[in-house]
Amino acid sequence: MSKAQQSYPVQIEQLLLQGGRVLDPQVNLDKVTDVHIMNGKIKKIGKVDAKSFKGQIVDCQDKLIIPGLVDMHVHLREPGREDKETIETGCRAAMAGGFTAVCCMPNTQPPIDSRSHVEFIKERSEGFLVDVHPIAAVTKGLQGEELTEMGDMTDGGAVGFSDDGWPVKQASLLRRALEYAKMFGHPIIDHCEELSLSEDGVMHEGFVSTGLGMKGIPSISEEITVARDLLVAEYTGGPLHIAHVSTKGSVRLIREAKKRGVSVTAETCPHYLVLTDEAVRSFNTNMKMKPPLRTDEDQQALIEALQDGTIDVIASDHAPHAIEEKETEYNTAAFGIIGLETTLGIVMTHLIAKGLITLEEMIQKMAVNPRKILRLAECSIQVNASANLTVLDPNIDWTIDKTTFYSKSRNTPFDGWPMKGGCLGVLNKGQLFLNC
Ligand SMILES: [Zn+2]
Incomplete structure (x- = not known):
């Protein structure tokens, strides 16, 4: 994935994805064939005569064509910290990373805690290839004191509610928020942390x-x-x-709750699946995030939870930070790392290639389940459906190089990591983006 030259999406009327393995477990589709797309819709799934085809042809031999991936946990920093990321640069990072949709967290400045803020995000991202779905705040100003107008924000386009960065501090507020969430159908996404226990900790205890x-x-x-x-x-x-699950104990609690029929879903992030607290010995501040990197045992539990369905989603928790917030002592460095351009590679290289999860499971956890949880429009590969697709190259060898990121920020722990498998391109709203 050399991105020395950055590419842009182009609007395409007639497109032929030729000879790829078209894979969508939602409709039991798994075959090597062509996909003809016309004006943003899937016109045909089947052999198309390329010689008489008038339009752009993308050779997809040995490539995978799957439903467009969603990253349901990202921080886009606009409004307020456009020096770290904007909605536009975040969307470009998402495209390069294989995502056709992202959900952005409300801890911007000011926070997304009213309908007009939700609408601002929708307006700013209109026309972009990547769909941007705002997650709105649970409490006004993320202060943990007063509930926001959840119904109004749902009408404005919010697809979930979170005080992410912070937990919903009071159980009474969480109770009322969940009661409203039940009416509106969109989940409360909680960053689970008891602040009196984490205090000013900087890594796993x-x-x-x-x-x-x-x-x-x-x-x-x-x-x-979590409990x-x-x-x-x-x-x-x-x-x-439950956002960014990191411990074995959380997995156990969520698994038991699911068995009892509690309406709970959960996500984890790539870094918890491939790094442990041992990495902090490097004092690399890109190993610092919340929750922190845990132990081997936790990592094993998270992988098992992905396998048995206790964890429904893999999300990046893409959290851009300015260089000066990270190039400092470990104790004072900001929490968080970026992930939009590394998640897919990490999942393909370290989970799928190692046989820990299947390709179909990845599609569930990165395309199907996030849409179900957030009540987004279904996205499946069928004739007449919108062509919302990710094209993967499972064989490409590449190296993560932070200097080539589309993101404005560089705070990744994965710089220099060798990858096998990545994103060839994405397609949505009739726009095609190809990684060059
Ligand atoms: Zn969080």
Whole structure:
């Protein structure tokens, strides 16, 4: 994936994706064939005579054509911190990373906590290839005191609610938010952290933090809030989505709750699946995020949770930061890393190629389930459906190079990592983007 020359999406009337493996478990589709797209819609799935075809042809031999991927947890920083990322640069990073949709978190400046803020995001992203779905704040100003106008924001286009960056601090507010969420059908997405337990910790509390003499964030800081949230979700029947699950204990709690029929879904992020707190020994501040990198045992539990369906979604938690916020001491560096341009490669290289999850499972966790959870329009590969597609090259060898990112930020722990498999291009709204 050399991106020395950055490319742009182009509007295409007639497009032929030729000879790819077309794969969509939602409609039991798995065959090597052509896909003819006309004015943004799938016209035909089947052999098309290329010689008489009038339009653009993309050779998809040995490539995979799958439903467009969604990253349901990203921070786009606009409004307020356009130096780190804008809606436009975030969308460009998303396209390059294989996503046709992203959901942006409300902790902007000001936060997305009213209908006009939600509409601002929708207007700013109108016409972009990537669909941008705002997640609105649960509480006004993310202050944890007063609920926002959730119904009004749903009408404006919000697809979920979160105080991400912070937990929903009070159980009583969470209760009311879940009651409303039940009416509107869009989930409460909680960043589970008991602040009195994480305090000013900077990494996972355990053997490594003790050795390094660094302040720890214990697993129970996450788990105690997961447990609370699950109880409130069970009591209210409202839809709860647990963001960025990082511990074995959280997995156990969510698995048990799902068995009891609690309306809960969960996500984890690529970094928890391929890095552990051992990586903090490097003092590379790109190993610092919330929740923190945990242990081997936690990582194993997360992988099992992906396999057995306890964890429904893989999301990046793309969190752009300015260089000066990261190029500082570990203790003072900002929490968070970017992920839009690395998630797919990490999943293909470290999960699929190693046989830990299948391609079909990846499609479930990165295309199908996020849309279901957020009640987005279904996206499947069928004649007459909108052509919302990601084209993967499962065989390409490439190296993550942060200097070539479309994102405005560079805070990745994966710079220099060798990858096998990546995104050839994406298609949505009649626009085609090809990674050059
Ligand atoms: Zn969070």
